[in-house]
Amino acid sequence: MIELTMKRKLALFLVFLGLLAAVVGVVKLLTGRSGKLGELRVESAPPASVFLDNKHLGRTPFKDKVQAGEYTIKIVPEGTTPQLASWQGQISVGANLLTYVNANLAESELASAVDVLWLEKISGKLAELSITTNPDGASVLVDDETKGVTPLSLTDISTGDHSVTVTSPGFLSRTIKIKITPGYRVISSLKLALSAAGVPTPTPTPETTSMPTPTKAPKATPTKTATSSASTQPDPAKPFVIIKDTPTGFLRVRMEPTTSATESGRVNPGEKYHLEDTKSGWYQIKYDGTRLGWISGQYAEKVE
Numbered sequence: 195m196i197e198l199t200m201k202r203k204l205a206l207f208l209v210f211l212g213l214l215a216a217v218v219g220v221v222k223l224l225t226g227r228s229g230k231l232g233e234l235r236v237e238s239a240p241p242a243s244v245f246l247d248n249k250h251l252g253r254t255p256f257k258d259k260v261q262a263g264e265y266t267i268k269i270v271p272e273g274t275t276p277q278l279a280s281w282q283g284q285i286s287v288g289a290n291l292l293t294y295v296n297a298n299l300a301e302s303e304l305a306s307a308v309d310v311l312w313l314e315k316i317s318g319k320l321a322e323l324s325i326t327t328n329p330d331g332a333s334v335l336v337d338d339e340t341k342g343v344t345p346l347s348l349t350d351i352s353t354g355d356h357s358v359t360v361t362s363p364g365f366l367s368r369t370i371k372i373k374i375t376p377g378y379r380v381i382s383s384l385k386l387a388l389s390a391a392g393v394p395t396p397t398p399t400p401e402t403t404s405m406p407t408p409t410k411a412p413k414a415t416p417t418k419t420a421t422s423s424a425s426t427q428p429d430p431a432k433p434f435v436i437i438k439d440t441p442t443g444f445l446r447v448r449m450e451p452t453t454s455a456t457e458s459g460r461v462n463p464g465e466k467y468h469l470e471d472t473k474s475g476w477y478q479i480k481y482d483g484t485r486l487g488w489i490s491g492q493y494a495e496k497v498e
Contacts, residue, residue, distance in 0.1 A: 231259040232287035238297040240278070242271045262289040269297045279303045283385075286312055291378075300387065307387035309370055314379040322379040323348040323372070325358065327386060330453045331446075332362040345453060358382065364443075365389055433469040435477050435494040437461050445494070447487035451476035458487045469496065 236244050236256040244251045245268040246260065253272070267285050271278040278299045287293045293312040300306045316322060325334055327344040334341045336358055341348060344360065353374045361367040365386040372380050437445050440463060447459040451473045459481060461467065467479035475491045 230262045230289050232262045232289055233292045234258060234260045234285075234287055234295075235292065236267070236269065236295045236297075238269055238271075238299060240271060240299065242269045242280075242297070242299060244269060260287055262287050262291075267295060269295070269299070271299050277301070279306055281306055281308055281385075283308065283310065283383075285310055286381075288313060288315070291315070298387065304388040305390075306385070307366065307368060308385040309368070310383040311370070311372070312381050313375075314381060316377060316379050319376040320349065321351060321353050321374045321376050323351045323356075323358075323374065324379060324381045325360070325384070326382075326453070327360050327362070327384045329362055329365070329386065331457075332360040332365075332384075332386065335359045335361075360384055360386065362386055429497075430466055430468040433496060433498045434466050435469050435479060435489070435496050437463050437465045437467075437489075438493045438495060439463045440493050445489055447479070447481060447489055449487065451478070451488040453490075455488070459485065461489065466497075 234246075234256070236254050238254040241254050243253050244256045246265050248266075248268075251258065254269070263286075265285050265287065266282065268280060268282040270280045279302050281297050281299065281303065285293055285295065291313040294310070296309040298307040323336075325344055325346045325348075330344050332344045334344060334346050336348070336351065336356055338357070338359075351374055353376050356372050356374060357369060358372055359367060359369040366389050368384050368386055370382065370384070372382065374380060444460045444462055446457050447461060448455040449458045450456075461479075461481060467481050469477055470480055470486060471478040472491070473488075476488045477491050477494050477496070478486060478488050480486055
């Protein structure tokens with residue numbers, strides 16, 4: 195009888211431990227999920243539908259909590275006349291941090307301007323600002339003081355509110371308002387809109403974390419800049435690439451397959467070069483007879 199009672203007590207004790215472990219597990223799961231949420235804010239001119247990894251989230255202006263992680267975002271303009279181009283890009287959402295996207299949609303992707311800004315936690319109490327642009331090589335001014343060209347990383351920027359302006363020949367300048375906080379890195383990726391020929395370059399001024407007021411980018415018509423010598427150039431041995439039209443009228447050749455690599459030369463639309471290698475959307479070509487360099491596959495057609 196005593197042995198039976200002990201077995202019952204042991205069984206009840208084991209059941210209690212099992213229930214306690216289950217409760218602790220549920221609490222950890224719920225708190226873990228809530229800690230992995232970040233805020234996504236999307237605005238556009240004109241209003242548009244927002245898709246995250248092909249899932250429709252709603253229409254702009256959009257603001258909600260999403261799971262932290264890397265996403266493909268697509269902003270699709272609603273029925274407009276004339277028809278406007280959609281925009282798609284990569285974004286990162288950090289836990290308990292803000293990611294902000296502002297798109298000024300136009301009739302072509304070249305004429306559209308997009309700001310993507312997000313925060314990253316860094317060690318210590320310093321603050322940093324990282325700026326990339328499309329096209330790269332844009333001049334950067336912080337509070338009207340020249341800081342360099344993109345891609346650019348500033349580790350000595352003071353905390354507080356700042357105005358950042360980027361300019362590039364042939365493109366509309368872009369100005370954003372940012373707030374620098376100790377212990378965080380502000381990352382800004384800016385796509386500049388192509389400037390229409392003969393139109394003065396205005397400066398749209400959308401803000402980031404303080405109720406942005408987006409403005410519509412003007413229509414732009416890219417022009418073909420291929421040279422006559424390129425059109426008569428004989429085809430090199432296959433595989434080779436043909437340089438496409440670019441917003442700048444030329445394509446930068448870099449020493450490594452990344453926009454942050456040193457520029458080693460330039461090639462022109464319509465020119466053809468032997469393809470040596472490919473890597474992550476970049477093509478390695480042979481140019482100037484014997485020199486090797488990398489170009490973005492976005493502006494090159496591969497012929498095999």
